[in-house]
Ligand SMILES: [Zn+2]
């Protein structure tokens with residue numbers, strides 16, 4: 001995978017976003033229709049969510065999920081494209097009024113986890129579970145398509161529904177995810193001007209968390225192979241002990257973040273795997289370390305691999321050992337376009353109340369939505385799914401993760417309003433020809 005280069009999109013180059021703060025939001029009648037449509041479709045949407053939850057599929061293998069999504073979108077009379085980036089589905093909802101195209105993205109893949117939550121709609125696929133809530137994401141995006149397809153006359157432009165495979169990362173040796181969807185044209189034809197996404201979050205139901213700017217970290221992979229020399233465990237002077245070198249390297253790596261990186265610009269370096277040696281009484285000739293680096297800035301993203309390598313080089317050389325260093329940039333940090341965020345904040349406050357829209361310190365987890373948000377202005381937020389007053393349940397990626405399903409109609413309502421408000425703002429440009437976007 002390739003992280004690409006982070007490109008900040010200048011607000012000033014984008015007439016699309018340069019709209020005065022007019023009261024351009026969904027009118028009362030439309031808001032009421034949105035509520036009615038959500039109510040009308042709610043049972044079906046929950047049924048869809050439970051079906052997807054019971055039939056989770058791993059990254060790049062989302063065949064049945066994609067089939068369900070594509071047939072639902074086709075039944076709503078959207079233009080549907082399948083097999084985008086392997087199992088991805090793209091549906092285009094053409095609005096009744098002219099305008100730009102914007103998108104909503106939902107990820108579809110599950111995780112290799114055995115579900116332990118005691119729900120009546122437990123996973124039927126042993127060892128596979130929707131523990132990251134992507135079943136909820138798909139249901140919210142599909143529900144938004146169901147609701148907005150009945151309101152075409154109100155839509156000033158088009159809405160693209162992007163159902164993406166492999167957010168959790170494609171299997172070894174395969175391409176996939178947001179990057180491949182972009183490569184295969186998900187943001188083209190018609191060109192998409194802004195994109196919206198969400199992730200379920202173990203905050204309380206009714207709560208939305210988000211911040212402008214960097215909201216989630218990059219995620220890069222590294223591997224260090226230390227090559228020493230084998231000898232009898234009782235004759236260490238004849239060998240070069242890779243285990244001792246690996247131990248020194250793991251400890252020394254801790255100083256990269258704590259001593260070399262600006263503490264106000266967070267980064268994480270974790271060695272998650274050590275492998276090496278054959279027997280207790282043999283000096284190991286080789287040890288392999290694997291880890292992850294998380295950062296919120298491109299500056300740190302570039303600096304950290306250099307620091308790791310110089311440290312590994314220094315330690316191995318001083319003992320006459322050698323090394324191989326592999327570093328793969330994978331997912332860039334998620335960037336919430338500040339102007340788009342500023343424009344959309346009143347929509348969130350209108351729907352949820354000021355107390356329920358919380359600022360969020362950047363999270364060091366990663367999301368490949370960042371690839372989309374590198375190309376066009378992106379708006380990404382976290383949707384609370386923890387039942388009010390409940391004990392802290394399973395967190396994301398845990399076998400007990402069990403989001404409150406009432407987050408689905410709420411997510412649909414938020415997305416429907418955000419998309420309509422965004423297009424209404426865009427159409428207020430009036431005199432701008434589409435080519436000037
Ligand atoms: Zn996940």
Ligand SMILES: [Zn+2]
Nearest residue numbers: 132134167199
């Ligand atoms: Zn996820």
